[in-house]
Amino acid sequence: MPSEVALLESRTLRADHVGRVDVLEKVRALRLLPDGTHLSTDGVARYFEVPTEAVNSVVKRHRDELHSNGLRTLKGDELQAFEMANLAISENGRDRSYPQGRAHLRLYTRRTVLNIAMLLRDSEVARCVRAYLLDTEETARTVTANDPRYDGLEHRVSDLEGSMAHIGPALQELGPVLRRMSARLESMDRRLEAVDVRLAGVDRRLDAANRVVGAMSIRLTDLSEDVADIQRRLPQPPDPRRRRRR
Known part of the structure; x- marks a missing residue:
């Protein structure tokens, strides 16, 4: 089983685990935007209990990797359309706290958040996510070794979760x-x-x-x-x- 340090250092290992977005909710509830799919930078920072600067630093250092796992930055007309849609959803749900009027907005999917959990060093929540991720992998390997019917199941689940991230x-x-x-x-x-x-x-x-x-x-x-x-x-x-x- 790979160690936590190896997970922090190896992009290949992170890519093998980035589909296991289910571990996020098992560690702590995500505060999604009204669209039910994305988080803002503030939402990611609150999840990991770190300043937004720590999240921005991870994004800056690993931008390409995070973009490959769903990170998007909205500007101009695309941002305006997104804010209008989510503000309407928020108002219909009587939650008028949705922020608006910014120059740009970063959107993080669950895969992106899990990716950050495997990169963020100074967060106890991120450590819990990594520990849970590695423990779950070890349990899955034990089950697979004892029952060949589960061979390849985790890989198929990861592919399914990856496909859902594009919805x-x-x-x-x-x-x-x-x-x-x-x-x-x-x-x-x-x-x-x-x-x-x-x-x-x-x-x-x-x-x-x-x-x-x-x-x-x-x-x-x-x-x-x-x-x-x-x-x-x-x-x-x-x-x-x-x-x-x-």
């Missing part, structure tokens, strides 16, 4: 598309509401026009009756045929 970025890329679709649907809803308002206005105008037409019809009827009554009251002209007979 988060894929969902993050899907987020802006869903937000655009939602915005378009909301715009359509607003337009339909405006059309409904206009149709209601047209209905009111038609009702008013019908009332006016009805009132005019009544008045015309009254006038027709008045004219008939006046005609009946006027003296009738003499019949010219009666004059001829005389």
Whole structure:
């Protein structure tokens, strides 16, 4: 079984163990961002109970290795889209503590955090993670030696966990598309509401026009009756045929 020192010094050994992200939660709970996939630098520092400078120092020294295990740095439009999505998730969950308004943001996956645990020397939590990782490996080797059915199982589990680490970025890329679709649907809803308002206005105008037409019809009827009554009251002209007979 490799020693803790060998794990700290050998990137190859770390690569063999970086898929065992399950040990992180067994040592201590991770405080993930609202997307449920990533941690910020502050979150990683709180997990290992070290200053953020210690985490930044590890990132600076082993940037390539950490990037290969999921470390990302967001800037510009990508950062804005990520913050809008996670701020919305945070507000919907009534947790308004999600930080925003920064120039850049580093995102750490579980694999990245486990990678840092195998690099961070001055952290008791990191030591516990490494000890748990090595003890679990020794137990797994003993079981595998006694039962050949478990041969290669750990490797397959590591591959599965590595594949799951890519789900988060894929969902993050899907987020802006869903937000655009939602915005378009909301715009359509607003337009339909405006059309409904206009149709209601047209209905009111038609009702008013019908009332006016009805009132005019009544008045015309009254006038027709008045004219008939006046005609009946006027003296009738003499019949010219009666004059001829005389």
